[in-house]
Structure formats: structure tokens, C-alpha cells
Amino acid sequence: MTQDAAVITAKTPQEDAGLDAAEQAALDADIAVLQQGSRTWSALSVAQRITLLKALRSSAAATIEDWANTASDSKGLRPGHPLRGEEWLSGPYSVLGALDAYADTLTKLSEGRSALDGVKTGRAPGGRTKVDAFPLTGIDGFLLSGFTGEVWLRPGITPNTARSAAGLGQLAPAASGGVGLVLGAGNITSIPVLDVMYELLAHNRVALLKVNPTQDSLVPVYERALAPLIEPGFLRIVRGGPAVGAYLTGHPDLVHVHITGSAATFDTIVWGPSRGPKAGATTRRRRENRPLLQKPITAELGGVSPIIIVPGEWTDADITYQAEHVATMRLQNCGHNCIAGQVVILSADWPQAEQFRTALRRAYAGAPERPIWYPGSSARMHQAAEDYPDALVLADRLLIEVGEGQDATALESTEYFAPVLGVVELPGTGQEFLDAAVAHANEKLQGTLGANLLIDPATEQALGTGFERAIAELHYGSIAINGWTAFGFIIPTLTWGAFPGSTLDDVGSGLGVVHNALLLDGVERSIVRGPFRPFPRWVPDRILHPRSRSLSKGTILPTPPWFVSARTAAAVSEGLTRFRARGSVLGLVKTLLQALRA
Structure with missing residues (x-):
């Protein structure tokens, strides 16, 4: 009961990443901590994971201003720029909402209920089951009134099957997923955090997060926001360019790779470089179906x-x-x-x-x-x-x-x-x-x-x-x-x-x-x-x-x-994020009044 991932069985050795001994030793030390953290994670009950999510929510909520401002500054949006609100919604707001939703799902599971308890299901065209996945709370129904969201499952999956399978890794919390590598996105600041959370909760996999160099300035914010994951060894965050990425994708103690990026980067990881002196070897591997990467990989790669x-x-x-x-x-x-x-x-x-x-x-x-x-x-x-x-x-x-x-x-x-x-x-x-x-x-x-x-x-x-x-x-x-x-x-x-x-x-x-x-x-x-x-x-x-x-x-x-x-996007986006973080009704009223002036 896991999401599909491509499993790679080729035996071709990973090419030399070009890091010196000290850099490799530092990365190896982080991975060793995560291996112990994986065992600790597997020992936690679902109820204990809910407690951890609540602590994580508190630490993330404490960083929202630094998070949004650092992200805005890194993208050249000066103070007072009308589009700085984007960084509130696409950064901390998204993460806080996800933590709340995951905590709700885990609460149902810890009480012996289905993750879909109280969630309506129905039929979609082509014999599909649909799940009415939004809104599920009164506040979401109010703030985002008029919007609804459905998840369509693959043809043949019945509502009963969907209810019994919902929960993924949290249906067997003691089954370790090992240590995975998350290659973080460089454009939206919530993506690396959301990808780490999915590794933990869908797959019981602790994570080494390598941030994209465009997000280097966010690392101190991430470290504060994610401290409840870092301290027990469930997460490590590293910086670096292609050399670090190449070393980590080939590391034998990392059992899975998840990347948010481009198809070209994906192909380089899986098959090798398409240009330069090693391009010929890449072409041969593709022709012979011998991927360079020797572990499963999932990816989100964009498109037109x-x-x-x-x-x-x-x-x-x-x-x-x-x-x-x-x-x-x-x-x-x-x-x-x-x-x-x-x-x-x-x-x-x-x-x-x-x-x-x-x-x-x-x-x-x-x-x-x-x-x-x-x-x-x-x-x-x-x-x-x-x-x-x-x-x-x-x-x-x-x-x-x-x-x-x-x-x-x-x-x-x-x-x-x-x-x-x-x-x-x-x-x-x-x-x-x-x-x-x-x-x-x-x-x-x-x-x-x-x-x-x-x-x-x-x-x-x-x-x-x-x-x-x-x-x-x-x-x-x-x-x-x-x-x-x-x-x-x-x-x-x-x-x-x-x-x-x-x-x-x-x-x-x-x-x-x-x-x-x-x-x-x-x-x-x-x-x-x-x-x-x-x-x-x-x-x-x-x-x-x-x-x-x-x-x-x-x-x-x-x-x-x-x-x-x-016109009031920056103020409204900030206000909605602060409400999501702290629940101030007075603040929400002020934000809604600003929204009506947009």
C-alpha cells in the first residue's frame, strides 16, 4: 500500500562526485545520525507522532515572519513590494496547513478509525472513486468559500478499498522506510519541507534534505522551524551544488531519492550526463536500459x-x-x-x-x-x-x-x-x-x-x-x-x-x-x-x-x-498566515476587511 515509484536494479557504480575527504565525512556523519533516527522513528507510536507534529507546528509558527521576509528578500522583492504576499502563502501558510491536515489524519488512525472517516466519497467518470478532499474544516470552507477539491483514484478502486488503504505508512508505523534523500526545489520555499513531511508520513522514511543553492538563505529558518525533526535525528539539512548531489544520490545508505526539479536533472541522476565526454556512456546505458542510479526515485518535474x-x-x-x-x-x-x-x-x-x-x-x-x-x-x-x-x-x-x-x-x-x-x-x-x-x-x-x-x-x-x-x-x-x-x-x-x-x-x-x-x-x-x-x-x-x-x-x-x-494582496496574505499560525479572530476580521478592498 505505497505510492508507485520506479525501482532501479542496475549495478553500474556511481561516478566520482568530486568531493574531498572532509566533505564526504561530514555527509557520512549526517547519514549515520539519520540511520539511528530511522530506528527511533519506527519506535514511535502514531499518537507520539501526533505530539511531534504539534511541536513542529509551534516551531514553524514561530518563524513565519523571518521565513516570508527572507524568501522575499532572496527573490529581490524589496520591502513594501505589492507581491511580497506570495511568500507568505507559498511558504509558511502552506506548511502550517499541511501540518494541521496530517495531524488530523494521524489522530483518526490513532483512534482506530479510517483516515477517511467523515470524508465523503463518490463516483467519478470511468468507474473511478472520488474523495471530496476539500474543504474538510469549517474555517477552510469559510476562508476559501466557493472552492472545492476532489481526489480521483485510479479506475477499479472502490470506496471501501480506498477507506481501508488510506494511511499508507502510518498503517504500519513500525515498518522502517530507511533513510531517503530529498533534493529540494529552488523556487517555492514550502516544497522542501512538504517533501520531507511526505517522506516521513507516507513512507516512514527519515530524510537528508539537500537544499537548492537558491534557497541557501532559508537554511537557518528551516533549521529553527524544523528543530523538532532535527534534534531526534529524523532530518538533516545540507547545502551544496551538483557535486554534493552526485555523492548523495550514489550513497549506499540512502535508499530512495525524491527530487523536485527539471526533467534534465532527473535524467542526469538516473542515466548520467547528456553532454560532455561521458555523454556516450549515458546513451549506451539508455539503449541497454541500465540506469546509473541504483535505488528507487520519485520526482515532480513540471511541464507546459x-x-x-x-x-x-x-x-x-x-x-x-x-x-x-x-x-x-x-x-x-x-x-x-x-x-x-x-x-x-x-x-x-x-x-x-x-x-x-x-x-x-x-x-x-x-x-x-x-x-x-x-x-x-x-x-x-x-x-x-x-x-x-x-x-x-x-x-x-x-x-x-x-x-x-x-x-x-x-x-x-x-x-x-x-x-x-x-x-x-x-x-x-x-x-x-x-x-x-x-x-x-x-x-x-x-x-x-x-x-x-x-x-x-x-x-x-x-x-x-x-x-x-x-x-x-x-x-x-x-x-x-x-x-x-x-x-x-x-x-x-x-x-x-x-x-x-x-x-x-x-x-x-x-x-x-x-x-x-x-x-x-x-x-x-x-x-x-x-x-x-x-x-x-x-x-x-x-x-x-x-x-x-x-x-x-x-x-x-x-x-x-x-x-x-x-491591491491588498501582501497584507491579506500575511494576515491569513498569521491567523493560520495563531488563530487570532480579531486579526482575521481585519484581514477580511482588507480582502474586501482588494
Whole structure:
């Protein structure tokens, strides 16, 4: 009852990492501590692990200000910058929410109940079981009103099987998973922590976390926030570049590797370098199916994410709002996100297509400027500008509108990891367009991590079962309907990872899942549904389109705080994180008043 991972059985020795004896000895000492920590972890009951999670929550809550400020400073967001709120939500807020959700799951298990006790399950298209994984608490239902989240399991898994299997490693807490290596992400500061937590709780595996060099300044914050894991030997944190990573991936006492990064880095770890004097040996290993890595590996590797715009009759306010929504999907964190929307798929036959294009240009150009800080992003932007010389070039972003007869291959096959947004057109309207857009996303766009879809309530209701059938055909690990898939990232009870089917030789967006605070087995995908219209414009829809699932209960938010256009985003994001950390009702009221001014 564990999540799928690729198991590697090749015997080829790991190549020399190039570290000196002292550096190797220091890493070996950390691993020795973790080996003892693995035995200690296996001796803890589930109830004792809950106590540890509560201590971890307290230590993490004590660091939230330093965490958010250090992250903002490291990305060049000066004090007072309107987008500093991103680092509150994508950093400490995400971690605190995950700790709460994991503690709730472990509490159920410690009391002899299923991890899905009190969680509704139902049926999804294709004989699938779905788990209604969000919201599960009253406060989440209030703060994020209008948003819901489902986890779809693989076809053939029944609700009863799902309930009995939920819990993963915590169903057998004494079974040690050994010591694993987590190669941390370099872009979002919660990712390394969330990956470590999943190793511990899903797999009973203590972790050596190697942070990406872009996150070096966060290490002192991590060490304080994660002290309850570090002190008993459940976690060690190290810095270093490729040499340290190469030494650790080949270390015989590390039994598993998890990486959040790029497919190119994954391939280098598994097969060897694709360039230089050793490239020939790498090619031979691939041809003979002899991976260099000799242990299991899981990975989250990003991709090119579509934003499908289903044509309908939109008001001017709808067009303005959804254009800002699309701009946010690309420009949050300056586009340095594995889940950033990159290709807008638009209907060429939509009467409002040109109006939407105009609004998108305005929203994309009008978002606050910020530094392009992630290594290599500027070079990828330059390449995109060369590939599409007619693109709209702004100071810190690029908008590519692929015209008739132009080749969209580069846009659709290159994860730019930079503020580069493209627009392509397909013919048709209604179900015809939706089916064509789904097929285009599946077949033309690189990767299967996340897909976004915007549809108005009247159109969704008119499509009926055809809409849900199309969603089932959209083969992505995270799907957001009238939302952004980053919302699925931040909800701990949803899952995060590629659509199943990747292999070592063709890894795509990765192998396995993370987050998954309900500890579900047999996951296929997660789906977020949000309101098409913000407060108060959604109110008439509840009367006119009662069968539209995207309406849910409506939302209290006029503009979500993660929108790059939200005027009070920084204050609201900070306030929500402080409320998550300390539960101050007065502080929450002030935050909500600021949200209404967004």
C-alpha cells in the first residue's frame, strides 16, 4: 500500500562526485545520525507522532515572519513590494496547513478509525472513486468559500478499498522506510519541507534534505522551524551544488531519492550526463536500459501547463477578471513555477476572442514589475523572443500570440520557467472546441502536471455530462476548473504530481505524488473547482444556473489574494498566515476587511 515509484536494479557504480575527504565525512556523519533516527522513528507510536507534529507546528509558527521576509528578500522583492504576499502563502501558510491536515489524519488512525472517516466519497467518470478532499474544516470552507477539491483514484478502486488503504505508512508505523534523500526545489520555499513531511508520513522514511543553492538563505529558518525533526535525528539539512548531489544520490545508505526539479536533472541522476565526454556512456546505458542510479526515485518535474478558455457569453467584467486570472497563472513568482500556466488555448470562433486578447494584453502588461531571479530564466526568455520575433516584449515579461501559419512547437514543448505566456487558437465552439482543446493539451503540450480550464456557469450547464467526460479525458495530475492549479498545490489534502504513466526513460512531469495529507493510495489526479465570478457578481448565478458545479456556495472574495492584480494582496496574505499560525479572530476580521478592498 505505497505510492508507485520506479525501482532501479542496475549495478553500474556511481561516478566520482568530486568531493574531498572532509566533505564526504561530514555527509557520512549526517547519514549515520539519520540511520539511528530511522530506528527511533519506527519506535514511535502514531499518537507520539501526533505530539511531534504539534511541536513542529509551534516551531514553524514561530518563524513565519523571518521565513516570508527572507524568501522575499532572496527573490529581490524589496520591502513594501505589492507581491511580497506570495511568500507568505507559498511558504509558511502552506506548511502550517499541511501540518494541521496530517495531524488530523494521524489522530483518526490513532483512534482506530479510517483516515477517511467523515470524508465523503463518490463516483467519478470511468468507474473511478472520488474523495471530496476539500474543504474538510469549517474555517477552510469559510476562508476559501466557493472552492472545492476532489481526489480521483485510479479506475477499479472502490470506496471501501480506498477507506481501508488510506494511511499508507502510518498503517504500519513500525515498518522502517530507511533513510531517503530529498533534493529540494529552488523556487517555492514550502516544497522542501512538504517533501520531507511526505517522506516521513507516507513512507516512514527519515530524510537528508539537500537544499537548492537558491534557497541557501532559508537554511537557518528551516533549521529553527524544523528543530523538532532535527534534534531526534529524523532530518538533516545540507547545502551544496551538483557535486554534493552526485555523492548523495550514489550513497549506499540512502535508499530512495525524491527530487523536485527539471526533467534534465532527473535524467542526469538516473542515466548520467547528456553532454560532455561521458555523454556516450549515458546513451549506451539508455539503449541497454541500465540506469546509473541504483535505488528507487520519485520526482515532480513540471511541464507546459495549458489554460483552456471555453467560449461562452461573458460580460465585460468577466473578461477583465479572467484576464487578470490568466496573467496571475503566468506571473506569480515571476513565472518560476512548475505549475505556471504557459499556453492559453482560445477558440478562433469565439465572438469575444479579440476582446479577451485585448484584456489579456492589458492585464499582463499592467501587473507589477519584479526581478527575474531564477538561474537560466533570462536565457530562456531570450530564446523565446528569438523563436517568436513578433512577440510583445515588456521590461520583464513576454507575450506570444501564435498567428495562423506560425509554428507553436517551441512554445508548447519548452517549459520556459520564466514570464513567457503564449496564446494559440483552435476552431470550434461548445463541446467541439472543448474536446479539441483537451486533445491538443494531451497530445501537443509537454508534461502532465497541471491543466487549467475557465468556463462560465451557463456554458458548463449546457454541456452537461459532456463537460465531465472532457475533464476525465484531460490527462493531468492536477486540474483546476475556474481556478489555478497552484490552489491545488496549497491544499494539503489534495495530491500533487504527474498523471500516472511516466517511466524512467520518458519521465515527463515525474513519478509518484506528494502532499496527500489523507494518505490515499492509488491516486490518479486531483481536481479543484472554483467560482467563475467573484463576490458579489456570482450571486445571480446561484438562481440562474443551479446545476453548475463550478458555482459551489459562492465566494466571499472580490479578488483572491493570490491575484497579481489584488491591491491588498501582501497584507491579506500575511494576515491569513498569521491567523493560520495563531488563530487570532480579531486579526482575521481585519484581514477580511482588507480582502474586501482588494
